[in-house]
Amino acid sequence: xxxxxxxxxxxxxxxxxxxxxxxxxxxxxxxxxxxxxxxxxxxxxxxxxxxxxxxxxxxxxxxxxxxxxxxxxxxxxxxxxxxxxxxxxxxxxxxxxxxxxxxxxxxxxxxxxxxxxxxxxxxxxxxxxxxxxxxxxxxxxxxxxxxxxxxxxxxxxxxxxxxxxxxxxxxxxxxxxxxxxxxxxxxxxxxxxxxxxxxxxxxxxxxxxxxxxxxxxxxxxxxxxxxxxxxxxxxxxxxxx
Amino acid sequence: xxxxxxxxxxxxxxxxxxxxxxxxxxxxxxxxxxxxxxxxxxxxxxxxxxxxxxxxxxxxxxxxxxxxxxxxxxxxxxxxxxxxxxxxxxxxxxxxxxxxxxxxxxxxxxxxxxxxxxxxxxxxxxxxxxxxxxxxxxxxxxxxxxxxxxxxxxxxxxxxxxxxxxxxxxxxxxxxxxxxxxxxxxxxxxxxxxxxxxxxxxxxxxxxxxxxxxxxxxxxxxxxxxxxxxxxxxxxxxxxxx
Ligand SMILES: Nc1ncnc2c1ncn2[C@@H]1O[C@H](COP(=O)(O)OP(=O)(O)OP(=O)(O)O)[C@@H](O)[C@H]1O
Ligand SMILES: [Mg+2]
Numbered sequence: 001x002x003x004x005x006x007x008x009x010x011x012x013x014x015x016x017x018x019x020x021x022x023x024x025x026x027x028x029x030x031x032x033x034x035x036x037x038x039x040x041x042x043x044x045x046x047x048x049x050x051x052x053x054x055x056x057x058x059x060x061x062x063x064x065x066x067x068x069x070x071x072x073x074x075x076x077x078x079x080x081x082x083x084x085x086x087x088x089x090x091x092x093x094x095x096x097x098x099x100x101x102x103x104x105x106x107x108x109x110x111x112x113x114x115x116x117x118x119x120x121x122x123x124x125x126x127x128x129x130x131x132x133x134x135x136x137x138x139x140x141x142x143x144x145x146x147x148x149x150x151x152x153x154x155x156x157x158x159x160x161x162x163x164x165x166x167x168x169x170x171x172x173x174x175x176x177x178x179x180x181x182x183x184x185x186x187x188x189x190x191x192x193x194x195x196x197x198x199x200x201x202x203x204x205x206x207x208x209x210x211x212x213x214x215x216x217x218x219x220x221x222x223x224x225x226x227x228x229x230x231x232x233x234x235x236x237x238x239x240x241x
Numbered sequence: 242x243x244x245x246x247x248x249x250x251x252x253x254x255x256x257x258x259x260x261x262x263x264x265x266x267x268x269x270x271x272x273x274x275x276x277x278x279x280x281x282x283x284x285x286x287x288x289x290x291x292x293x294x295x296x297x298x299x300x301x302x303x304x305x306x307x308x309x310x311x312x313x314x315x316x317x318x319x320x321x322x323x324x325x326x327x328x329x330x331x332x333x334x335x336x337x338x339x340x341x342x343x344x345x346x347x348x349x350x351x352x353x354x355x356x357x358x359x360x361x362x363x364x365x366x367x368x369x370x371x372x373x374x375x376x377x378x379x380x381x382x383x384x385x386x387x388x389x390x391x392x393x394x395x396x397x398x399x400x401x402x403x404x405x406x407x408x409x410x411x412x413x414x415x416x417x418x419x420x421x422x423x424x425x426x427x428x429x430x431x432x433x434x435x436x437x438x439x440x441x442x443x444x445x446x447x448x449x450x451x452x453x454x455x456x457x458x459x460x461x462x463x464x465x466x467x468x469x470x471x472x473x474x475x476x477x478x479x480x481x482x483x
Contacts, residue, residue, distance in 0.1 A: 134328035134387070137289055138342035138394055139318035148341065149330050156332065229331045231376020 009195040010204050022187030023208055029104050029183060030170045036109030037169060038162075041116020042155070046146055048117065049124045059117070067114035071175050074111050079103035079179040104176035112169045119165055123158035124150055156227050163220040167213045184208060242267045242398060242429045243288055248297035250283060257283050259453040261297070267397075270430045272440040272461070275450035276476060281433040284450065285400045288431065289313075289320040302397055318346055321391030325403040327383040329375035329390070335362070336371040339390045346394070354393070361389035365419050381412030385419055392423075399423065401432040435480060441465060449473045 009015055040062075047059040066074075079100055083091050094102060127150060135145035174185035182190075188205035192198045243265040250258035257280045265271050273281045286292040287299055290306055290313045299306045302319055330338050339358035343349040349357070362368050365385040367378075375383055384404055391399060401420065405413040417439050424430055424443045434440065440447055440461050447464040449457040449472075457464065457473050468474045 128326065128328070130324055130326055131328050131330070133291055134322070134324055135330070136314070137291065137317050137320070137322040138390065139314050139346040140342055141314050144345055148345065149332075153330075153332055229376075230374035231331065 003199070005200065006195075006197055007200050009191065009197045009200050013194070015191045015195070015201075018187040018190055019184070019204060019208065022182065022184035022205075023212075025101075025182055025186075026170065026173055026184040026212075029101060029108065029176060029181060030173045033105045033108035033112065033173065034166060034169055036105060037112035037116050040110065040113030042120050042151070044113070045117040045120025046124060046151060046154075048121045050142065050146075063114045063117045065114075066110045067118070069111075071107065071111050071172055072178060074107035075104060075175055075179050078106045100176070100180045103179055104173070104181045108169060108173060108176070112165065112172070115165055115168070116162065119158050119161045120154060123154040123161075126157060127153055153229065156224075156229055159220060159224040159227070163217060166220075167216060170213060170216070171209065242269070242302060243431070244300040245284075245287075246298045246300070248287065248294050248299060250280075250287065250292065250294045257453050258287070258294070261455060263448065263455060263458075265398075265429060265431060267429050268427045269445050270424045270428075270432065270443055271446045271448055272444040273431060273433045273448045273450060274435060274437075274440070274476070274480075275456075279450040280453040281450055282402050285322075285402055285431050285433055288398070288400055289317050289322055291322075314346070318342075318394050319396050320398045320400060321394060321396035322400045323384070323387050323391055323402070323404045325406050327375070327380070327387045327407075329383055329386055331375055334372050334374055335367075335378070335386050338375070338386060339393045342390070343393050357393055358389070361392055362386075364392075364422070365389045366415065379412060380408045381415045384408065384412075384416045388416075388419055388423075398429045398431070401430065401434065403433050403435070405434065405436060437465065437477075437480060449476065451476070 010019070044059040044062050047055050048063070050056060082103070083094060083099060086094070131153075132145055132150060135149050136142060140148070173183055176183055177186035177189070180186075184205055188201045191201040191204075195201065243263070245261045245263040248258055248261040249256070261284065263284075273284060275281055283292055287294055288301060294306075301316060304311065304316070306316070329335075330341070333341065336355060336358050339361060340349075340351065340354035343354040343357060344351060359368065359371060362371060365388055367382055367385055370378060370382060370386070375386070378386065388399075388404075404420070405416050408416065413436070417436060420430070420432070420439070421443050432439075432444070444461050446458060447461050448455055449464065449468075449470075451472050456470050457468065464473070465477065468477055
């Protein structure tokens with residue numbers, strides 16, 4: 001073996017700063033995309049369980065369409081294909097304000113929104129239908145029954161699979177490097193390019209992702225306990241990648 | 242108060258209600274019984290429009306459910322329902338379970354709704370459980386909360402779908418007692434139940450269903466004493482031999 005380990009590349013020069021910037025960008029893009037994905041997912045997942053057929057179809061179409069196209073394709077689509085269709089002033093504004101970031105947000109948001117939608121739908125479907133019937137039979141409208149009863153219960157039930165999905169989103173945010181978002185993976189590649197120390201750079205990146213994801217998983221399991229419904233045991237579900 | 246006129250209902254190709262004609266007057270207590278799958282639940286679920294019908298007409302409190310201006314939520318404020326599975330909202334306390342609909346549907350002030358809820362908890366015999374979550378109650382207590390929750394909307398009609406079937410035997414009576422009180426207070430009630438003791442003591446009329454049809458109806462003493470149809474005789478033979 002001829003490889004010379006040199007861990008000091010991680011704090012010499014600009015490496016440390018790059019890693020930090022990468023981490024911050026990863027967190028930024030993930031948080032904004034998560035808000036988009038979660039909102040889309042909760043809403044469309046709920047709509048997929050209602051008895052109004054056209055609405056249900058619309059939501060199913062969204063899910064199937066966005067979930068079944070690779071994330072990388074969505075990244076390219078929102079970055080290369082969509083901006084030229086926009087009015088010129090908007091295009092100018094976008095390219096002054098990090099078009100790649102916003103394209104990445106939309107790609108991650110709609111793709112993971114479709115996946116959150118599935119999580120939400122199965123959460124709602126695990127609630128007995130008679131609970132909904134009991135709610136509407138007191139005079140609550142369907143919308144009130146969802147807002148006050150079905151969705152609050154489902155949100156508690158889906159904490160474990162939704163956590164999984166959130167971690168997938170963070171990990172998938174690395175795909176945004178392909179459209180030039182300077183997130184964590186992008187920065188580790190940059191360190192590698194400048195120092196030719198691939199092992200050290202990628203190890204640092206790996207560890208940062210690991211710590212970030214573990215921190216979130218721990219927080220979420222605290223949250224799950226904090227909001228647990230008395231007497232209701234939520235089964236721990238593991239998601240696929 | 243409730244009237245079924247030539248009502249037919251299908252689930253797909255399954256004909257579950259066949260030419261149902263039934264009248265329930267104000268203050269009357271009607272017990273519906275019959276074998277499993279005979280359409281009892283479906284019948285009472287039509288009254289508050291949890292199920293829709295394919296032909297005939299249902300009139301509740303003077304209003305036809307076929308009326309284009311008909312609003313199911315409005316109807317349901319007048320018709321309370323209690324289910325076999327208690328269906329309390331598990332993430333809310335007993336008090337919140339009861340005050341939810343009065344505040345959200347009727348716009349009652351929180352304080353007022355709580356006062357009503359506490360009176361109702363008193364009435365169903367569990368005044369000390371207001372702050373408890375449903376999971377920490379026994380089945381009988383949960384069902385009594387479910388009754389209180391329905392009563393909080395001050396309904397004119399109460400529907401019960403096998404309210405004691407999911408209960409351990411020692412808890413059945415505490416629920417039946419609440420229902421008996423309610424009947425004595427003059428509530429219009431339609432009760433699907435196999436509790437024949439309750440039917441004898443409390444019901445004004447018993448309706449016997451089989452295969453989607455009303456086979457027989459009459460006063461409890463007549464129905465239990467001298468059932469007319471062979472199917473009712475057979476059914477009662479099975480039930481009473483337990
Ligand atoms: N949502 C539904 N879709 C299709 N078929 C249904 C549905 N609900 C009930 N049925 C069928 O309709 C028939 C009548 O059902 P219903 O629940 O009214 O009977 P029931 O008399 O209440 O019986 P049980 O004593 O078992 O509660 C049954 O054959 C049942 O399988
Ligand atoms: Mg039934």
